[in-house]
Structures are given as structure tokens and as C-alpha cells.
Amino acid sequence: MNETMFLETAAPSPTADRPEILTVQDLTFAYRREIPILKSVTFSASEGDFAAVIGSNGAGKSTLMKLILNQLTPTSGEVRLFGENVRTFRNWPLLGYVPQGNSYLNSEFPASVEEVLLAHQFPQIGLFRRAKRQHRERVGEVLALVGMEDFRTARIGTLSGGQLQRVLIARALVNHPKLLILDEPTTGIDVQNAHALYELLARLNRELKLTILMVTHDLVHAVNYARTIFCIEDGNLAAVPPKELEHELAHRHHHAGKDECEHVQAIETHHSACCSCTCTYTEE
């Protein structure tokens, strides 16, 4: 980790001229009314953004994710995808979703990478139709994009955590989405592979002009790669200027080895709205 990496993250261009892809407006959610999990959350991501929502476990990250994917109904407020309320949004192929791979898929399932990528092309292929050559070629294209072309016929269960995550990213890309959403992309992946994965995301963001939103507790990588960072804590979300986090991380780097709590304290004094992001700060 060095200073130049911070410089590499390009300054965000003004958002005014870019269409908003994801808008979250005054979003409140509670399973029981008295205990809200999200409190009037507002943020947005415009075309070409690379945004990260960071926060500790139980801060409301996965609830936010489910609301964006229309798997939960908000108590109040709304989520808009491509300008349309998510409750009535139908054009889901525009959104590629990468779930937390290892915990959620059945590794014993007899399915090859190609079969999964073909099945996900449902919007292209349609009901009652066989997959054609162009669909098979598309599988090759997206696998090449994520550097997994040699694993086309591999059984899903034989892939390592990092490989599976790449395949899940390829799957999310297969329908030419405009927005890529990732849920804890590096859970269960070692530092080196995590690094490579973020490099891949940065490249997709740059080359395909893909808007990326990821939810993570990995503050270090989020700061290095994302251009916009939102911090969520106790259901409150606040934008954090990357500069402040950079400063904080440089500070951390300087005092590497000191007690984590001290840094958390430091972040809190840096930005009161944010946050006890118990970021997994890993020495490299």
C-alpha cells in the first residue's frame, strides 16, 4: 500500500451531466416499527460511478441491498433504478448482481460454469428456446473479461473462492448490464486474490463504463478503488469524502500495529456521522 495508489483513483467528474442510475431517497426500513434498521437513507450513483457502501456487521448493509433488489418493501421512502421506482421496475437485466458466493451456493450442485452462464441469459434466449451460437459465444466473452476462459467446463463446486467470485461477476455481466452491484465481493478470499478482484472491477468500471456499487466491510480496498464512499452505521448513511479516509489510512499505515480501536476512534473524530467501520485493516 503506498501513496501513489491514492493518486490513481481519478477524481470524480461532476455528476450533473451524467444520468442517475441508482437513487435512494429517504429510505426507511423497519421489521418492527419501533426498531428501524435504516433511517431515512439518501444517496445516489450516476453513470460511471464506482461507489462503495462500507459499514460493520449489522449496520444495515444487507437490508439496504435487499431493498435495492426489491426483495423487501421499504417502510417509507423509495429506491429508483434508472429513474424508475424499484417496486415497478421490470428491466432487471440492466442490473448485474454478484451475491456473496461461497456462503450462498451449493458447492455439491452438478453444474458447469457454462451451464450457469447460459441459464442466466434467460432475457436473451427466452422461454422454450435453445441456446444458440451467439449465446455460447457470449459465455466465452464474459469469461475472457474476468480471466476465466479456461474454466468454461469446470464444475462450480471445484472452483476456489476467488475463481467462483470471478465466475459470478461474469454471470452478472452476461446480459450487458449498466449497473453492477456486489455484496461483500472479497469475503473468504485471500488478500492477493482480493487485490486482483478489485483491479478487475476497476478495469470493468473504466473500460465498459460500468457503474459499480459494492457493499463491503473492507475499508482499505474501498478507499483505494471506489471514487465515492458511503458509510453506514446504525442505519444512518453518510457520504465520506475519500480525502478524509485517505488521511486516516495514511495515519494508520504510519502507526501500523497499533490497536485497531484507536483508529476507529480516529475515524470517528474525523467524521462524526461515520462510523465504527471495523474495517479489516490488513498489512501488506
Add this chain to the structure above:
Amino acid sequence: MDRFLEIFQYDFLRNAFLIGTLLAVIIPCIGLTVVLKRLSMIGETLAHTSLAGVTLGLLLGFNPTLCAAVYCVFAAFGIEFLRKRYPQFADLAIALILSLGIGLTGVLSSFVTHAANFQSYLFGSLITVTPFELRLVLILSAVVFLLFVLFYRELFYLAFDESSARLAGVPADAVNFLFTLLTAVTISAAARTVGALIVSSLLVIPAAAAMQLGRNYRQTLLFAIIFSLITMNVGLYVSFLTETQPGGTIVLLQIALLLAIMLFCRVWKK
């Protein structure tokens, strides 16, 4: 050799092999999906509750196989309904429907006068199949197979990862509904011929064996069908030669083959 050929001189035996072969193709199609969706016990439940339909049919004078099919469909949707009532206890719904089916069968069967007739549904009887039932099984098998092929990719994807399938636009509720229907129909068609106590084994064992060998979904499905075809036909043949129950013979043969495959995989992968 004479004895070998003798079997094929009888119409009813030819019919038995025809029905056996049809069922041997559709049962693993449904069975593999059932296993991969972790619904193995649903097969068992529907098969046992189909007996309630059979007893109702015998009592009311309707065709028992048809009654079993109708009852199975209701039971399958009963499970879906109850599952939504107890979302955290999915197996409870299965146990409740199974209890209802067995309770009904128990009470109703005491009014059935032809005990032998009833028993043929427990363990199945391929040789007493009527021409009407032969046609019924033929049509049901064709319908199940056709729908399975048409929805092949969707069924695969829903079993693999339902939430992503929904995001990709697969009409999950409709396809799940259809699959429940197909499962119920397959089980009731098979229950008459191979026996209600045995159907669920035929659903599960070929899938279990194929999963040891298959490197992808298509291959696993093909292995399951081949495995099922071989054991069904050999099992039927052996059962006629030795005059044992066909259903039981087939299941024992399948278990033996499954063990052989497991052993083979262990040795081969080393």
C-alpha cells in the same frame, strides 16, 4: 434361453416393460430436480399420500390412478400453502400433509373390500395394469417429458440459484407451480405401477448415483436416466424370473448399483 424369450410373448409383460421404460425416463428427470432443490422428502410424502387418493377411488368406484393423481396435486399445493404459513419450518408442512394422507388412507382402507387390490398399490403391480391405465401412463409420461424438456434450463436455474434466476427474469412462481404439478402427476402415475412405497426411492437413488459421476447438469441428468433405464428393465426381468415384487427388486438393484458406483468413484479418484 427359451425362458428368456418366453417373457416377451405375453402382452401384459410387454406392457409392463413399456410402462417401466417410460417411467424410467421421466422419474429421474423429476427426481434429479427434487433432490437438487433439497425436496427429497416431498417425493416420499406425495407417494404415501397418493394412497389416500387410491383408497378414495376404490371406495367411490372411480379409477384409482386418476384419483391418486388428483389427490397428489392437491397435496402438493397443500404443502406449498403450509410452507408459506411456517416459512422457518419448511419440513413441518411436509410432515403435516403426510400425516393427513396416512390418516385418511388408514381410515378409508378399512372400508376397502378388495385387500389384494389395495396391496397392489402399496408395492405396485405392473402385470395387472389395465389398457386404460396403460394409455393414461403413456399420456402422462409424454406430457411430463415434454414439459420437462421445454422448461429444462429454467428448472435447472431455479434449482441452482432461485434468487438469481428471478433477477434474470425467469418466471419463478409459474415454473415452480408447474414443477409441483409435474411431480405430483409423475408420482401418482408411478405409484400404481411400481408401488407407492417405492416411488420415492426411484426418484432419489438414480439422482444420487448420477451426482457421483456427472461433471455438469446435463451429464448428471443423462447418467440418472441411463441408470434408471438399466435398473428398471433388469429389475423387471429378474422379478419375473424369480417371481419377486418388481418394485422391491428394482430398488435393491439400484442400491447395489449405487454402492458399486460409490466404490468405483472412491477408488478411481485416488
